[in-house]
């Protein structure tokens with residue numbers, strides 16, 4: 151079931167590299183809070199995202215900024231540029247590294263509140279956006295991008311019957327959604343998460359179709375339970391994460407937490423500061439999902 155053509159790289163080297171990036175984050179904060187450094191900040195803010203090369207070369211695996219493509223797939227086809235990075239990429243593993251991820255937005259109430267919390271905590275997260283909701287909230291898409299949080303695709307319709315009819319139906323929604331995002335921020339994401347997850351939905355043909363278009367599929371290995379009935383309240387969501395940290399400590403090299411910011415997920419917004427506090431107290435570093443994200447399991 152798993153796509154076995156990807157390769158990982160050594161762990162220890164990357165842990166050292168992660169330290170170097172934490173230093174860069176501190177520089178951003180300093181410039182951001184000081185009016186006189188506007189010029190410096192505008193220069194630094196350009197490095198808040200990385201872009202894949204024309205030939206689809208990927209940024210360094212230890213880079214902790216969102217990765218985008220300056221072209222849509224349609225433009226790449228027209229220009230005769232490669233559509234994918236190929237069959238292998240490097241993975242980033244660290245020591246107590248966590249990726250906070252939010253699916254199904256953007257949502258006018260919850261997403262802005264989450265962005266405010268992330269800003270206050272001086273950390274970044276990743277948002278897997280749905281085409282339908284992007285159309286309703288383009289201003290929030292812009293804010294996620296400008297804040298330096300990462301954007302991934304999460305289909306257009308989120309309708310399993312339509313989406314999983316065929317690999318082509320699935321990639322058509324990917325392309326439709328990337329165009330919507332491109333029209334708002336001028337770049338397209340190359341990370342993606344299948345609605346409901348790949349398990350039971352993706353055959354080998356789906357994996358091949360997604361890889362042929364250069365997309366990196368992103369799973370999860372921890373969750374607050376905000377969509378499966380086990381995390382109805384903020385307290386339950388925090389407890390769920392607490393338990394998973396104890397049960398599966400070996401995932402700390404790449405903990406990927408699934409949460410939702412769509413309508414009805416106010417409890418997640420409420421739980422978020424406590425979840426961040428818990429992770430910080432255990433020494434976790436927060437990263438955005440990049441092209442070096444390892445398989446979740």
Ligand SMILES: [Zn+2]
Pocket residue numbers: 253254304308345346
């Ligand atoms: Zn979803």
